[in-house]
Amino acid sequence: MTDAADGAAALKLAAQRGGASDLYRAIWRWHFYAGLLILPFLITLAITGAIYLFRDEVDTWVHADFMQVTPAGEERLVPSEIIAAALAAQPGTAVKYTDPPADNLSTEITVRPATGGSMAVYVNQYSGEVLEVRPDRSTFAWTVRYLHSFRFFGATPRMVIEIVAGWAILLVLTGIFLWWPRGQQGGVVSVRGTPTRRVFWRDLHAVTGVFVGGFLLFLAITGLPWSSVWGAKVNEWANGSNFGYPAGLRIDLPMSEEHLDHVAKTSWSLEQARIPEAVPPESGMPSIGVDAAVGIFDTLGLHRGYAVSLPTTPTGVFSGSVYPDDLSQQRVVHLDQYTGDPLLDMTYAEYGPGGRALEWGINTHMGQTYGRMNQIVLLLACLAIVVLAVSAAVMWWKRRPSSSLGVPPLPSDRRVFVGLFVMLGIGGVLFPLTGLSLLVMIALDLIWQWSTNRRRPDLAV
Structure with a gap:
């Protein structure tokens, strides 16, 4: 009786180990993919x-010849004079x-x-000298930003952001498992061996991954708002009715079809915000002008470095916006161009x-x-993510059999894929482009299995 019980326990333990394996x-396998x-x-x-991350420091260093000026006391040209100097150099x-x-x-x-496209003109506000005219x-910082978001390559490649972010989340979760x-005694928080051994790269990858995984997860999730599909939908949901203004702040004003993001740098949550329209007075009152508008923005206390979008039509407004490091200082102010009143x-x-x-x-x-x-x-x-990627490549290169991709072996019980695919499917619904790429990867995996099974009889011979 005891032998039978011990035998049953051993079989149960073996089954549990087999299931875990x-x-x-x-x-x-899916972590590898x-x-x-x-x-x-x-x-x-x-x-x-x-x-x-260091865009301001890098730009002012790389472009010091036109971004940096020597202050000449408190006297500065007024905005209209600076704009006139810019237009003389760039009509x-x-x-x-x-x-x-x-x-x-x-x-x-x-x-x-x-x-042609818009041009940026840099002017010394003390002397009126035009220092640079460029697209x-x-x-440099804008170029790096466009490379980072893949916007440099057009609208379609930007979809890669969502795919990468979704798979990065999968990578972190499977990596933790x-x-x-x-x-095991090593490879948990310590690295064993030397760089000549595969175990060194395995441990380096695992230990780096567990420490940087939370940051990678955070960067993936917070980077998704810039994606083409998920980001646009969440932006629309967050803004509500495509106005971009939080509940309770919609005011009874005529709205133009122009969006804030089209005319000035703005916060992500307000990219779809429509700009109010000024109503031209019947008396023919002229615009207050940029000098007065900037004076009002200064009086209202906008943080330094704010941008002013200038009205180019009779119904346009002066839009002042600023997005400094301090979130509490973010602000958008629209002024009626005729009265100067904040709309x-x-x-x-x-x-x-x-x-x-x-x-x-x-912001973070x-x-x-x-x-x-x-x-x-x-x-x-970011440096740790590079180490994570490089160690993964070296580890794979050392592990893979010759003339083979080195895909991890299939489980003996294919039913374990059911739960995994359910979880992957939920992620695919939340992140549509990642879901589509997941279907492609499943199809490629099935083709890989089919081709491998076809080759096995030949190898046996």
């Missing part, structure tokens, strides 16, 4: 992201005036020529809960919320 193999798909993109995102219509965030930085005027958003200690004055505190959460995530993702410490922590996270 099958689950491990299934998760390892996730890495195979996105590791090159992760390296690119990590490197460009690390540079963009067209001035559409934006950007207040310099510091006394030693030049003033940027955005000009829309009769033909708008063409500085694979790392989870199962009685809308919105701060971060007046965003809805969803808008505040999204803006905090985006960009290294702004917590000052220098925010930049340094995310810089270390």
